[in-house]
Amino acid sequence: MFGTHYRIERKSVILAVAIMIVASIGGLIEIAPLFTIDDTVETDPDMRVYTPLELAGRNIYIREGCYACHSQMIRTLQDEVERYGPYSLAVESKYDHPMLWGSKRTGPDLARIGGKYSDQWHTAHLTNPRDVVPQSIMPRYGWLGRAQLHTAHLGDDLRAMRAVGVPYTDAMIANAAADAVAQASPDDDTAGLVERYGEETQVRTFDGDRRTVSEMDALVAYLQILGKLSKAAEQPAKAVAAAATAPAAAEGGQARP
Amino acid sequence: MSERQRGLIVLAVLAFIGLAMAVAGAGRGDPLQAHGYIVLLFSIGIGCVLLKGYFAPEPPATRLDSYYDDPSKVGIVLAMGWAVFGMFVGDWVAWLLAFPDLTFDAAWSSFGRLRPAHTTGVIFGFGGNALIATSFHVMQRTARARMPDQFSPWFVLIGYNLFCLLAVSGYFLGITQSKEYAEPEWYADIWLVIVWVTYLLLYLRTLARRKEPHIYVANWYYLAFILVVAILHVVNNLAVPASFAGAKSYSAFAGVQDAMTQWWYGHNAVAFFLTAGFLGMLYYYLPKRAERPIYSYRMSIIGFWGITFFYMWAGSHHLHYTALPQWVQTLGMTFSVMLIVPSWIAAANALLTLNGAWHKVRDDATLRFMMMAAIFYGLSTFEGSFMAIRSVNSLSHYTDWTIGHVHAGAMGWVALITFGSIYALVPWLWKRERMYSPALVEVHFWLALAGTLVYVFAMWNSGIIQGLMWRTYSDSGTLTYSFLDSMVAMHPYYVARAVGGLLFLIGAVVGCYNIWMTIRRPSGAEATADTPLPATMQPAE
Numbered sequence: 001m002f003g004t005h006y007r008i009e010r011k012s013v014i015l016a017v018a019i020m021i022v023a024s025i026g027g028l029i030e031i032a033p034l035f036t037i038d039d040t041v042e043t044d045p046d047m048r049v050y051t052p053l054e055l056a057g058r059n060i061y062i063r064e065g066c067y068a069c070h071s072q073m074i075r076t077l078q079d080e081v082e083r084y085g086p087y088s089l090a091v092e093s094k095y096d097h098p099m100l101w102g103s104k105r106t107g108p109d110l111a112r113i114g115g116k117y118s119d120q121w122h123t124a125h126l127t128n129p130r131d132v133v134p135q136s137i138m139p140r141y142g143w144l145g146r147a148q149l150h151t152a153h154l155g156d157d158l159r160a161m162r163a164v165g166v167p168y169t170d171a172m173i174a175n176a177a178a179d180a181v182a183q184a185s186p187d188d189d190t191a192g193l194v195e196r197y198g199e200e201t202q203v204r205t206f207d208g209d210r211r212t213v214s215e216m217d218a219l220v221a222y223l224q225i226l227g228k229l230s231k232a233a234e235q236p237a238k239a240v241a242a243a244a245t246a247p248a249a250a251e252g253g254q255a256r257p
Numbered sequence: 258m259s260e261r262q263r264g265l266i267v268l269a270v271l272a273f274i275g276l277a278m279a280v281a282g283a284g285r286g287d288p289l290q291a292h293g294y295i296v297l298l299f300s301i302g303i304g305c306v307l308l309k310g311y312f313a314p315e316p317p318a319t320r321l322d323s324y325y326d327d328p329s330k331v332g333i334v335l336a337m338g339w340a341v342f343g344m345f346v347g348d349w350v351a352w353l354l355a356f357p358d359l360t361f362d363a364a365w366s367s368f369g370r371l372r373p374a375h376t377t378g379v380i381f382g383f384g385g386n387a388l389i390a391t392s393f394h395v396m397q398r399t400a401r402a403r404m405p406d407q408f409s410p411w412f413v414l415i416g417y418n419l420f421c422l423l424a425v426s427g428y429f430l431g432i433t434q435s436k437e438y439a440e441p442e443w444y445a446d447i448w449l450v451i452v453w454v455t456y457l458l459l460y461l462r463t464l465a466r467r468k469e470p471h472i473y474v475a476n477w478y479y480l481a482f483i484l485v486v487a488i489l490h491v492v493n494n495l496a497v498p499a500s501f502a503g504a505k506s507y508s509a510f511a512g513v514q515d516a517m518t519q520w521w522y523g524h525n526a527v528a529f530f531l532t533a534g535f536l537g538m539l540y541y542y543l544p545k546r547a548e549r550p551i552y553s554y555r556m557s558i559i560g561f562w563g564i565t566f567f568y569m570w571a572g573s574h575h576l577h578y579t580a581l582p583q584w585v586q587t588l589g590m591t592f593s594v595m596l597i598v599p600s601w602i603a604a605a606n607a608l609l610t611l612n613g614a615w616h617k618v619r620d621d622a623t624l625r626f627m628m629m630a631a632i633f634y635g636l637s638t639f640e641g642s643f644m645a646i647r648s649v650n651s652l653s654h655y656t657d658w659t660i661g662h663v664h665a666g667a668m669g670w671v672a673l674i675t676f677g678s679i680y681a682l683v684p685w686l687w688k689r690e691r692m693y694s695p696a697l698v699e700v701h702f703w704l705a706l707a708g709t710l711v712y713v714f715a716m717w718n719s720g721i722i723q724g725l726m727w728r729t730y731s732d733s734g735t736l737t738y739s740f741l742d743s744m745v746a747m748h749p750y751y752v753a754r755a756v757g758g759l760l761f762l763i764g765a766v767v768g769c770y771n772i773w774m775t776i777r778r779p780s781g782a783e784a785t786a787d788t789p790l791p792a793t794m795q796p797a798e
Contacts (some may be wrong), residue, residue, distance in 0.1 A: 027521050030570060
């Protein structure tokens with residue numbers, strides 16, 4: 001073995017090729033099957049897609065680095081399920097390009113934050129977190145309410161999402177900019193938006209300001225949809241592949257006296 | 258075509274691309290516009306430096322008889338600059354977690370935008386420049402050959418710093434794809450691929466000119482660092498831009514596949530950027546400084562191939578108890594535990610090399626930096642394997658323990674081996690007898706060690722307390738603590754962490770001063786035999 005190496009280390013190209021081969025094996029075995037094994041992601045025929053406003057909000061969430069402090073992945077541990085709700089399923093982030101599972105909880109998990117607080121609370125909290133939670137260490141995001149949302153090119157965003165596998169229709173792409181405005185303007189004609197994205201689409205003046213569609217509108221719309229695109233987690237019978245991770249949930253209860 | 262002409266052409270093309278980006282971005286009101294101007298100004302700035310010496314006579318051919326170290330010198334200065342910037346931002350965000358309003362009411366200065374500026378600044382700015390600078394030095398010495406040309410090393414070094422600049426300025430402007438440690442957008446990623454391929458070719462071309470039959474172990478590690486980072490970077494950054502006139506792109510992968518790909522990248526950025534490359538440094542500068550040969554050739558081989566093979570499986574330990582299929586989690590855990598073997602072999606090989614030179618470790622702070630780095634390498638690889646065990650991870654994940662672990666590695670291992678190597682290298686490169694002030698090296702050592710220990714102990718405490726508070730149940734079977742309770746309990750540790758980071762930052766500033774004064778001091782050392790072997794000479798086997 002060492003004799004062979006003694007010869008290999010005299011040839012730079014052989015050494016380089018050997019490094020590439022040895023280093024590729026792990027990734028190939030762990031990642032490639034995730035695309036081919038059907039059980040990896042549960043099926044949910046009723047899964048909704050992000051509306052243009054929610055997608056714009058998601059991009060603001062990414063831009064501001066919210067994922068650095070907030071996870072969106074409830075693990076199969078009892079305390080997490082009791083604190084945040086049913087554990088996250090793979091299907092729930094299947095339209096998340098990129099995923100935002102996060103790696104750190106400086107703040108709480110947000111996978112199921114949608115609908116837990118009012119729009120007003122979110123707006124006040126984002127403007128100055130310490131107005132509503134005195135001990136909070138979250139940054140202020142007051143400027144989001146002052147920044148008008150750029151909607152003109154949202155069709156490009158939807159088209160790129162479709163290119164990577166999210167089922168946006170031509171009508172959704174063509175109407176993206178108008179739909180983004182409509183979702184934050186309940187007084188306007190929202191029939192087209194609801195027709196395209198479903199009855200459960202949340203149409204509200206998210207930041208309370210009816211005059212303009214701000215970045216605050218988009219971010220609050222996104223936060224309010226978190227955990228609501230799929231109902232798979234609430235219907236465990238439907239979630240076939242979830243059975244694979246279920247034993248871990250019992251194991252996680254060890255801290256309970 | 259002369260190398261000067263080649264440089265001008267490349268800069269002209271780059272300036273044109275910058276202008277095109279600026280125009281395209283302006284048309285959409287996209288932040289790509291600002292990046293276009295940065296590329297344009299950057300190329301013009303470098304072009305001015307090039308033009309200043311453009312018409313000077315070509316240097317004499319005798320220069321080809323010596324090693325080409327100018328890019329290494331510039332790389333070291335850049336690395337120290339990025340170190341101070343990255344650590345300053347890091348300490349700032351550390352204070353923000355204790356006192357959240359210690360910032361401006363402006364988007365660029367909020368925690369979420371500053372934090373990647375810290376990670377990119379220290380990992381890619383400080384670490385990357387140090388790796389490039391030292392690899393140029395090491396590959397020439399161990400090959401006993403000069404680099405094949407002068408253009409490529411400058412292209413790699415300057416091009417790489419343009420990438421870092423685009424990355425960090427992008428976060429302030431709100432340009433990020435959110436992939437941890439791979440935040441820069443698609444155009445910066447493409448640029449890095451071009452730079453990186455040039456780097457690989459430069460390395461292989463220099464090795465091809467070598468006068469030594471064998472390739473020294475430090476080069477195996479540098480090669481693995483360059484090759485595997487290229488693979489990781491390309492796969493993890495596959496994305497579709499929303500528009501070629503805009504910065505935003507959408508990852509090719511979603512959900513669980515994206516999570517696995519990102520942590521395959523993320524953990525192996527630790528393995529091949531922050532470990533393999535720096536092991537290359539360790540394997541050259543530690544034996545050189547200690548004036549002892551590497552303890553064991555066989556341990557070098559086992560350590561190297563073990564690290565190269567095992568690490569690539571370990572990424573999924575970042576996703577225990579998540580929606581990632583359990584078989585992948587289990588594989589990740591298994592290989593992470595096995596990883597302790599090659600890691601400790603590498604650390605032991607370094608420490609055993611010091612046998613017979615421990616009196617030097619006592620007297621020489623530069624060597625002590627390297628020794629302490631090897632110890633922290635051993636400690637943090639043990640901790641990493643431990644935290645990858647599923648049941649341990651259920652407590653440690655999402656908490657500050659992870660942050661403590663990362664910083665034990667980043668401060669204790671990566672930064673200490675870098676500082677040690679730079680303190681050894683600066684007098685050699687600038688032909689000085691020694692550093693300007695050995696006493697200041699000593700001061701830096703103790704500041705860095707104290708800072709690391711304060712930081713790591715604070716985060717161990719806060720992480721474990723956090724993890725326990727989240728899972729504590731009362732007698733009535735309900736969760737005892739709200740999330741807010743756990744957050745309030747972190748405050749004293751966050752202050753302690755920020756103090757530890759400050760000590761570390763002050764140490765880096767002291768180091769900058771010492772290096773600057775060493776460079777400014779007139780050369781006192783006589784010419785040494787630090788030259789490549791002439792082409793006609795045959796090496797001894």
